[in-house]
Structures are given as structure tokens and as C-alpha cells.
Amino acid sequence: MRSLNIVAVCRMPDKMDDAAAVLGGIVDLTAYEAASRLRVSRGVPVVVAVYPDPSTAEDAAGRLESAGFVTVVLKDDGIESEDQRFIVRKFSFEDTRLSVESRDGDKMSVDYGRFDFMLRGTCITRSARTRVEKGRKFSLGRAVISGGLVMSRSTKRHHVDTSESREGFVHLYADDLIMVFRESSLVYSSLGSLMKPARPANFAVVVDELRRRCRNVSFSDSLLARSAQAQILGPLFSPEEDLDIAISLVTGAARESTCHRPLPGNRGRG
Numbered sequence: 001m002r003s004l005n006i007v008a009v010c011r012m013p014d015k016m017d018d019a020a021a022v023l024g025g026i027v028d029l030t031a032y033e034a035a036s037r038l039r040v041s042r043g044v045p046v047v048v049a050v051y052p053d054p055s056t057a058e059d060a061a062g063r064l065e066s067a068g069f070v071t072v073v074l075k076d077d078g079i080e081s082e083d084q085r086f087i088v089r090k091f092s093f094e095d096t097r098l099s100v101e102s103r104d105g106d107k108m109s110v111d112y113g114r115f116d117f118m119l120r121g122t123c124i125t126r127s128a129r130t131r132v133e134k135g136r137k138f139s140l141g142r143a144v145i146s147g148g149l150v151m152s153r154s155t156k157r158h159h160v161d162t163s164e165s166r167e168g169f170v171h172l173y174a175d176d177l178i179m180v181f182r183e184s185s186l187v188y189s190s191l192g193s194l195m196k197p198a199r200p201a202n203f204a205v206v207v208d209e210l211r212r213r214c215r216n217v218s219f220s221d222s223l224l225a226r227s228a229q230a231q232i233l234g235p236l237f238s239p240e241e242d243l244d245i246a247i248s249l250v251t252g253a254a255r256e257s258t259c260h261r262p263l264p265g266n267r268g269r270g
């Protein structure tokens with residue numbers, strides 16, 4: 001499998017009129033492509049290049065830094081994966097601690113003050129199903145050849161039905177802990193009097209309670225919309241297939257103060 005070494009820009013230089021030209025010259029983008037990458041909200045990391053070789057990625061990031069850009073480099077081992085996450089099934093908001101149980105029955109209790117970053121977003125899943133529609137159609141040629149015995153021929157049409165599902169999520173970070181709340185995976189009974197009739201409303205209550213109780217956290221909702229995910233990932237990646245890359249970039253940039261260094265999980269240069 002080819003190695004991914006992703007260079008992202010978190011902030012462009014102040015008062016640089018030719019920023020797009022400088023960016024394009026360093027990472028080999030056209031002026032239009034470079035300008036489109038710089039139109040994303042300030043402070044949100046945006047993928048500008050991907051290299052198979054880590055030293056090439058570090059070199060490109062270094063040249064961008066010298067030109068005044070703020071960058072991050074994300075390598076394969078820095079991409080957040082499912083096996084690193086504690087997926088919450090049940091939860092309880094206690095006075096000073098958050099108590100949770102995973103879908104596998106594992107339990108933990110964490111002081112609210114330990115959490116330092118909260119990321120809210122939407123996971124989008126698209127699926128396609130091919131449907132075959134069979135029928136018959138009048139055939140003049142067959143009618144003439146058969147003397148009217150065969151008047152039609154069989155037909156077959158292929159239709160592709162697509163569907164899309166969306167699920168809200170929150171990632172809570174504390175040291176090396178990644179605690180994940182997913183809208184359709186939670187048991188909401190612990191909300192008590194705060195419980196609502198609909199799942200999206202219940203999830204909104206959970207988000208509000210987490211933000212209210214985890215007062216030390218920085219917060220980002222930059223992954224709520226697919227359009228924002230697509231802007232961060234650029235044309236090389238898909239929000240439906242590569243959301244973990246966007247999550248890792250946003251989280252890493254926020255927790256590492258957006259300075260040029262390998263993101264968590266990446267050790268050293270090269």
C-alpha cells in the first residue's frame with residue numbers, strides 16, 4: 001500500500017497578494033487550484049498536496065513555512081482510526097465526571113476537566129443499488145421474419161438507485177483518549193427529564209451538555225457540512241471515504257496549536 005504524506009495549510013500569510021501563486025509554485029498547483037484552497041475559512045487545515053515520500057512532504061511544508069504559511073503534515077500513522085476510539089453506548093452526566101460504557105461493555109469515568117478538545121461533525125454514507133427492469137418491445141423485423149408469429153423482443157434496463165444517510169458525531173479528546181458519541185449508537189435514557197421524542201433532538205441535548213460541562217475544551221464544528229469536509233479534503237479525497245483524514249487534520253491542528261510539526265502519531269521527519 002502506498003504511503004500517504006499529506007501537507008495541509010492552516011493559515012495563509014498576512015498581507016500577501018500573491019499567496020495563491022506562491023502556494024501553487026511550491027506544491028505544483030495551478031493558480032486556480034491554489035486560489036480555491038485558500039478560500040476556505042481561516043484557521044481550518046486544507047489539504048494542498050500528497051506525497052508518497054515523507055521527506056518530500058516535510059520539505060514542501062518547510063518551504064511553505066518559510067513563505068509565511070502555517071502548515072501541518074499528516075502521515076499514515078497519524079490518521080485517527082476506529083480501533084483508537086472509545087465508542088460510547090451509554091453515558092451519565094455526573095457532577096464532576098462523565099461516566100460512559102462502550103458498545104462492548106467497557107466502562108470508564110473521566111473528569112470533565114481532562115478534556116481539551118471537542119469536534120462535532122456529520123458522517124455521510126452513500127450507497128448504490130443496481131435494479132434490472134425487464135420487459136418486451138415491439139419488433140417490426142421479428143414480426144416480418146416470423147410472419148407475425150413473433151411480434152416483440154425482450155428488453156433489459158439497468159437503473160442505479162442511490163441513497164444517503166447522515167449521522168451526527170462528537171469526538172472528545174483527553175490526552176491519548178478519544179471518546180466518540182454517535183447519534184444512532186447512543187442510549188438516551190439517562191437524559192431523564194431532558195429526553196426528547198426524536199433522536200436528533202436528544203443528540204443535540206447531549207452536545208449542549210458536553211459543552212456546558214467540559215468547560216476547558218476548545219470546540220470546532222467545522223465538519224458539520226459535507227461542503228466543508230470537501231473543502232478541507234480537496235479533490236484527492238472524498239468525505240464519504242476519507243472522513244478520518246479530515247478529523248485527524250482538524251483535531252491535530254487544534255491540539256498542536258497549528259505549528260509545523262508532524263501530527264500526533266507521526267514520529268520525526270521522514
